[in-house]
Amino acid sequence: MPRVAGVDIPDKPLRIALRYIYGIGPHHAALICQEAGIEGQTRASTLTEDQLAQIAGIIEANHLVEGALRRQIAQNITRLRDIRCYRGDRHRRGLPVHGQRTKTNARTRKGRRKTVAGKKSVKTMK
Structure with a gap:
């Protein structure tokens, strides 16, 4: 090779x-x-x-390739976090950065679903 x-x-x-x-x-x-x-x-x-x-x-x-490029990207993200801009907050929270929807989808950034207890729907009796 x-x-x-x-x-x-x-x-x-x-x-x-x-x-x-x-x-x-x-x-x-x-x-x-x-x-x-x-x-x-x-x-x-x-x-x-x-x-x-x-x-x-x-x-x-x-x-700009390999280690130097990875380092530059990491520094850019760190800068966004430090100046506390919107994109930096999204990086910090592990959410999509570029305006994608998060009600559905976004599982790659958010991770596996976390089940929330007590979210059962109330059935009405007639």
Whole structure:
């Protein structure tokens, strides 16, 4: 398995394999292939050491990836919490941040359902 930017990339076409690096999606993978002058369909295992070094250099110079990107995102969220803005409060409470509904759905952010005791409906007798 070739290693680029500290990540083992699988033996797949290069434009797909580069997406295994945190912070590189389809668009950036295509741009990196184009800038390096390598066909996107080329298998990652067939790349030479020079080509891998060239790709690693392009990523280092132009893209924020892996640990540095994760650190920056964490700092941004911490800043939002510290200034006590609405988005920071939503992060603190573990609720959706971007305006999604929470009456139904939002289970990914809220976690498993918590059953509340005493919520039985009252039946009326006629």
